[in-house]
Each structure stands twice: as structure tokens, then as C-alpha cells.
Amino acid sequence: MIKRLIIAVILLGLVVGGIVGFNLFRSKMIGEFFANRQPDPVTVSTMEVEAGGWMPGIEAIGTARAKQGVELGVETPGIVKEIRFQANDEVEAGQILVQLDDAIEQADLAAAGATLNLSEIQLERQRTLQARGVTAANDLDEAQASAASARAEVEKLTAVTRQKALRAPFAGTAGIPQIDVGQYLPTGTVYATLQDLKAMRVDFSVSEQQGRLVRIGLPVTASSEVGDISLGGRVIGIEPRIDPNSRLVTVRAEVDDPGASLNPGQFLRVRVELPAEQNVIALPQTAVTSTLYGDSVYVVHEEGEGEEKKMTVEQVFVQIGRRSLGRVEVTGGLSPGDTVVTAGQNRLFQGAPVRIDNTIDPTAAAFEPIGQ
Missing domain, CATH: 1.10.287 (Helix Hairpins)
Incomplete structure (x- = not known):
């Protein structure tokens, strides 16, 4: 009986030892496999850093306004005898629109x-x-x-x-009549709107810091997602007073709209083009990764020659400045000639091997003008 117990204990020890030994051996082999295994290169798009031209600009939200646009009101009270216009009629200056009794x-x-x-x-x-x-x-x-x-x-x-004869103060497009024949109109009653749509203006606001950069005559681009509209113009007025509540400066621009594509009150995105600058390093915004630790890019380095040639990446922290048209200014951390990753960096890490494929430029769409 004792011999059988001893034999059973010995067999159990051998089994347990074998299992433990196998697990240790397997862990060692797995560790050696991953320690010696080289990760597959990550396919990325790149661009070479170079100093070039920079088109700075100020972007804002604006509202379209007619060059001339008013709410037509009654000067003296009376009863409407005749309405001589309809909605969207093109009227001439001095034309009688409403005749009171x-x-x-x-x-x-x-x-x-x-x-x-x-x-x-x-x-x-x-x-x-x-x-x-x-x-x-x-x-x-x-x-x-x-x-x-x-x-x-x-x-x-x-x-x-x-x-008693209510006339159009200028030529333009009449709005919807707000009155009816036989209606009594007190002084000041608005009976329609009148808009001169042949020339349009855009009012927008910029910060007081940006307001110091705006000058009369600077080119302006006004765009809207509605109808895929993009129109050019120029700054014609800058409010000399800063709003004490919002700390914003009101700016007015006049835009060329030969096709009458804008309507007064329409929402617009406005960009004021500032004078061009040279020798500025700028990258696509997709190349810059922003974290709590700062802004960084991946720079590609080449190692070896011939068949032994390898490309790896290094994470470099940079100082960024202005942003404009999908590009960001880099003020420190890079030098002309560096090769920077512009797409595919979500799979990268320090020292990761990479393979460059620039057949498709994912940043090209960011630089296409609106409406193209």
C-alpha cells in the first residue's frame, strides 16, 4: 500500500514537473520569437520640408447685405387705395408702389x-x-x-x-407686400422691402488683434455651402470703434456678384487675404499630431545602403504658429530637407520601419479652392 502511494506521488510529480517545464519552455520560445521578430513596415505618405510662400489670411463668419436695402415705411397715415407692385418686381427709382387715398x-x-x-x-x-x-x-x-x-x-x-403716393427711393427688387387694399396704415408702417441685388456687401467681425491687420482694399473671398458659391471682393470699410462687449471689430467688404447668387441675410464664410510672406515652413495639418504633451511630427530617417537600406521614423516635437487653408506654420523643430510623414502616422511609434508610397496625396483636397 505504501509502495503504491509512493509510486503515485512520484508519477504526479513527474506530470506536474512536465507541465511546468513545458510552460516555461513555451514562454521562453515565444519571448525569443517576438524579441527577434521585425515588425512589418508601415506604408506612409511623406513630403519634404521646404521654406516657401505663405498666404496668411483672416477667416470669419459674415452676413450678406445688399448695397442698398431698406424697409419701406409709410410717411403719413391713410387708407390703401391701390397697390402697384408684386413680390420680386424690378422697380425703378421714383416708381409709385402704393397709392393711399x-x-x-x-x-x-x-x-x-x-x-x-x-x-x-x-x-x-x-x-x-x-x-x-x-x-x-x-x-x-x-x-x-x-x-x-x-x-x-x-x-x-x-x-x-x-x-400719399409711396415711391421707390431707388431701383431694385421689391419684396412681398405686407399690406392689403382698404387697410388703414398708421405712420411708420412697413409695407415692403426693397433690395438692390446688383451689388452685394458682406459684414463680418474680427478680433481686435486681427483688426489691426485689416486694411482698406485687401482682397476678400466670400463662400457659401449653399449653391457652392465663391465670390471675390475687397474691404471697403473698417469700423473705427471696437465693441466693448465682444471686443470685436466690424468690417465691411464689397463682392462682385454678377450672377445675383447671394441674398441679403445669407450666411457666408469670409477670408481676408493678407500680404504674402516668403521663407515660411508650412506643413499640411494632417502631418501634425497634437497631444497633451505637445505637437509632434514623424521624421523619416534612412539607414544602410542597397538591400540593407531601411527607413525608420523619429517622433519630433515642433512649435506651430498660424493655420491657413489646411496648412500649419512650423516655427521650430524642423529644417528644410527633412522628410515628414503626412498620412499613416496613427500606426507609427518611435523607430518604426516604414515604406513610402506617394502615389496618392491625401492632403491635396485640403488645398483645393472652394468650388473646385
């Missing part, structure tokens, strides 16, 4: 005209008598004053009558 004013004007005629006749008679010396001087003065008063009354009633 002016029957009373016309009657008063006719009465004032009759009074003026009588006053002028009496004045002429007094002048004739004065020439003959048969009338007093004060009679002529009274006749002149009466004629002047009658003439002023006619001019006043003529002006009131004209106010």
Missing part, C-alpha cells in the same frame, strides 16, 4: 390753388394802383403777404399729396 388732400389743394390765384390777382392790382400812386404802401404789403401765404399753403398741400 388722397381725396381730401386733393380737395384742400384745389381750394388752396383757388385762394392763391385770387391772392395773385389782388397783388397785381395793388401793384398797378401803387404805380399810379392811388393806394397806400401798406395795402401792397398786405397783398404780398397774402399771396406768399397762399403760395406756401399750396406747396404744403402738394407735399402732403405726394406723401
Whole structure:
């Protein structure tokens, strides 16, 4: 019985020892395999760092406005007698848009005209008598004053009558009528809008730091995703006062819109083109990786020659500056001639082997002008 127990213990020890030995052997072999295994090269796109031209700009959000655009209001109260326009009509300057009832004013004007005629006749008679010396001087003065008063009354009633005919202050496109025939309109009632769509302006705001860079005449590009619109223009006005609440400066630009593609109030993205600069190192934004530790890029290094030639990457931290049109300015950390990875860096690590494939440039779309 004891012999059997001893034999069983010995067999159990051999089995356990074999299992432990096998696991140790397997772990050692796996470790040696991964220690000697070279990772497969990562396919990346690259570009050579070079100093070149930089087109700085200021980007902002703007609102389209007509060069001339108003809300048409009523100058004097009255009842709408006739509406002489429809929505989107092209009207001329001085064209009557709405006629208010002016029957009373016309009657008063006719009465004032009759009074003026009588006053002028009496004045002429007094002048004739004065020439003959048969009338007093004060009679002529009274006749002149009466004629002047009658003439002023006619001019006043003529002006009131004209106010009953609501005219377009300039040529443009009329909006939707906001009134109906027979409706009583108090003073100041808005009855339509009028917009001159032949010339458009864009109002936008920039920070007070950027406002110091903006100058009259600088080129501007206004674009919109709606209709794939991109229009050029120039800065025509800079508000001299900084808003004390937002600390923003209002800027106005005039854009060329021969196709009347913009509408007043439309949302636009605006870019003010600043003077070009030279000898600036700039990379696509896709080449720069930003983390809590800073901004970095992967620089490709070549090792060996011939068949032994290998390419590996080094993570280099850089200092970045301005951003513009999908590019970022690098102010430190790189030198002209360095080869930088522009795509594929999500699989890279320090010293990783790489294979370069620049047949497709993933950054090209970032530099295409809007609308292309």
C-alpha cells in the first residue's frame, strides 16, 4: 500500500514537473520569437520640408447685405387705395408702389390753388394802383403777404399729396407686400422691402488683434455651402470703434456678384487675404499630431545602403504658429530637407520601419479652392 502511494506521488510529480517545464519552455520560445521578430513596415505618405510662400489670411463668419436695402415705411397715415407692385418686381427709382387715398388732400389743394390765384390777382392790382400812386404802401404789403401765404399753403398741400403716393427711393427688387387694399396704415408702417441685388456687401467681425491687420482694399473671398458659391471682393470699410462687449471689430467688404447668387441675410464664410510672406515652413495639418504633451511630427530617417537600406521614423516635437487653408506654420523643430510623414502616422511609434508610397496625396483636397 505504501509502495503504491509512493509510486503515485512520484508519477504526479513527474506530470506536474512536465507541465511546468513545458510552460516555461513555451514562454521562453515565444519571448525569443517576438524579441527577434521585425515588425512589418508601415506604408506612409511623406513630403519634404521646404521654406516657401505663405498666404496668411483672416477667416470669419459674415452676413450678406445688399448695397442698398431698406424697409419701406409709410410717411403719413391713410387708407390703401391701390397697390402697384408684386413680390420680386424690378422697380425703378421714383416708381409709385402704393397709392393711399388722397381725396381730401386733393380737395384742400384745389381750394388752396383757388385762394392763391385770387391772392395773385389782388397783388397785381395793388401793384398797378401803387404805380399810379392811388393806394397806400401798406395795402401792397398786405397783398404780398397774402399771396406768399397762399403760395406756401399750396406747396404744403402738394407735399402732403405726394406723401400719399409711396415711391421707390431707388431701383431694385421689391419684396412681398405686407399690406392689403382698404387697410388703414398708421405712420411708420412697413409695407415692403426693397433690395438692390446688383451689388452685394458682406459684414463680418474680427478680433481686435486681427483688426489691426485689416486694411482698406485687401482682397476678400466670400463662400457659401449653399449653391457652392465663391465670390471675390475687397474691404471697403473698417469700423473705427471696437465693441466693448465682444471686443470685436466690424468690417465691411464689397463682392462682385454678377450672377445675383447671394441674398441679403445669407450666411457666408469670409477670408481676408493678407500680404504674402516668403521663407515660411508650412506643413499640411494632417502631418501634425497634437497631444497633451505637445505637437509632434514623424521624421523619416534612412539607414544602410542597397538591400540593407531601411527607413525608420523619429517622433519630433515642433512649435506651430498660424493655420491657413489646411496648412500649419512650423516655427521650430524642423529644417528644410527633412522628410515628414503626412498620412499613416496613427500606426507609427518611435523607430518604426516604414515604406513610402506617394502615389496618392491625401492632403491635396485640403488645398483645393472652394468650388473646385
